[in-house]
Amino acid sequence: MxxxxxxxxxxxxxxxxxxxxxxxxxxxxxxxxxxxxxxxxxxxxxxxxxxxxxxxxxxxxxxxxxxxxxxxxxxxxxxxxxxxxxxxxxxxxxxxxxxxxxxxxxxxxxxxxxxxxxxxxxxxxxxxxxxxxxxxxxxxxxxxxxxxxxxxxxxxxxxxxxxxxxxxxxxxxxxxxxxxxxxxxxxxxxxxxxxxxxxxxxxxxxxxxxxxxxxxxxxxxxxxxxxxxxxxxxxxxxxxxxxxxxSHDAVAASLGEFFSTEEDPRWEEFGFTLLRQRVAVARELLETTDLPVEQIAGRCGFGSGAGLRRHFTDAVGVSPRSYRSTFRGP
Ligand SMILES: [Zn+2]
CATH class of the missing domain: 3.20.20.140 (Metal-dependent hydrolases)
Known part of the structure; x- marks a missing residue:
């Protein structure tokens, strides 16, 4: 390179x-x-x-x-x-x-x-x-x-x-x-x-x-x-x-994640697949570790804790924090 x-x-x-x-x-x-x-x-x-x-x-x-x-x-x-x-x-x-x-x-x-x-x-x-x-x-x-x-x-x-x-x-x-x-x-x-x-x-x-x-x-x-x-x-x-x-076959950045239109995101199956995988990993880490949300975000490829919270809440219906406390009990 x-x-x-x-x-x-x-x-x-x-x-x-x-x-x-x-x-x-x-x-x-x-x-x-x-x-x-x-x-x-x-x-x-x-x-x-x-x-x-x-x-x-x-x-x-x-x-x-x-x-x-x-x-x-x-x-x-x-x-x-x-x-x-x-x-x-x-x-x-x-x-x-x-x-x-x-x-x-x-x-x-x-x-x-x-x-x-x-x-x-x-x-x-x-x-x-x-x-x-x-x-x-x-x-x-x-x-x-x-x-x-x-x-x-x-x-x-x-x-x-x-x-x-x-x-x-x-x-x-x-x-x-x-x-x-x-x-x-x-x-x-x-x-x-x-x-x-x-x-x-x-x-x-x-x-x-x-x-x-x-x-x-x-x-x-x-x-x-x-x-x-x-x-x-x-x-x-x-x-x-x-x-x-x-290796991981991970995608650090792609055209499709950095696009300007937000009208119909369904075209981006590739991005969805990635997102689903990231949310699945976040879910598992919330269940099985005590890592703070910021660190989980980093591990799963979300740019920030805020990014993880937004995508996680969209996909799962609850925030990472309440997901963890529901899963593990108070
Ligand atoms: Zn590949």
Whole structure:
């Protein structure tokens, strides 16, 4: 994001987050006006908080066919002092690929990825350091397979890492097949979202094939509760401690949270999902800890106690304070 870093300068690294992102096509919705300064400030405050826990580097896994803003990501990194590694690469074909990219052969697509790594992304001189690959649930699609071939070529040329998004309980194994077919060095591939499943043998198989296993949705209670996730992580640490990578797939700031229209917020399913998760975590912390509301707000990604109180009261119907006293008794 702000230049090359040696591996020993990275520090503690979160391997799959989003410092700034947005759904594909949000930029086409003229009702949305991005308040870039607020977005940068908000995301930088998240990264600063992460730095307080020893985090030195965050990998942003937003691919090129999402609303990706290298210029803002660089500002967020500079403002927080946390290194940010941006991604080239593509999201699932189900979510839609730009038609031009569908016309490209794997070698041409590899040229596109390579250019983003060597010269810069989206018309900027901000270079990517990671290649994101995403495949859908039933099987690896035709274009997704091509993206995998292109990612492997671009990795061979540049040395950039590959990280993935997989879906469903066997998505990781399908990806491993496709990467093997493409001649990948699996030791340089992070299979992400392995915590879609909590089956220890599934994780062991991925590690045994040589890939890194991403438990990268820590805190996403709606997908997998942290308890079983924690047990699965411990199980794999017992056999393959060098294959385990952790992250949250959190979004520090996105277009959609920083928009000017408030007439009909239903369009923003993405933001709602996030908000629901944050409220769910807040609820659990109110039930199980004595943390003050301000601290809970920080942990759940609300900018302030006031933000938490407002969203919590909207969603649950009572304030955090009365929720806690009702739950625990006076
Ligand atoms: Zn993600």
């Amino acid at each position: 702000t230049g090359d870093l040696d591996a020993d300068q990275l520090g503690r690294t979160l391997v799959h987050e989003h410092v700034f992102t947005g759904l594909p096509g949000l930029e086409l919705d003229g009702r949305l006006q991005l308040d870039a300064d607020s977005a940068v400030e908000r995301a930088a405050s998240w990264l600063t908080a992460a730095a307080g826990h020893g985090v030195g580097t965050v990998v942003d896994a937003t691919p090129m066919n999402w609303y990706r803003r290298p210029d803002l990501m660089r500002r967020i990194s500079e403002r927080s002092g946390v290194a940010v590694v941006a991604s080239t690469g593509l999201y699932t074909e189900r979510m839609g690929w730009p038609f031009h990219l569908k016309l490209l052969r794997a070698t041409e697509l590899a040229d596109v990825f390579t250019r983003e790594i060597e010269h810069g992304m989206a018309g900027t001189d901000v270079r990517a350091g990671m290649i994101k690959i995403a495949t859908g649930q039933e099987s690896v699609g035709k274009y997704e397979r091509r993206a995998i071939e292109a990612a492997v070529l671009a990795q061979q040329r540049t040395g950039a890492g590959i990280l993935t998004h997989n879906e469903g309980p066997t998505g990781a194994l399908q990806q491993l097949e496709a990467f093997t077919d493409a001649g990948a060095d699996l030791s340089r591939v992070l299979i992400g979202y392995c915590d879609n499943s909590t089956a220890a043998e599934y994780h062991r198989e991925i590690a045994e094939r040589g890939a890194h296993v991403g438990f990268d949705r820590v805190g996403h209670y709606t997908i997998t509760p942290d308890g079983p996730r924690h047990e699965a992580i411990l199980a794999l640490l017992g056999t393959h401690p060098d294959r385990v990578l952790l």
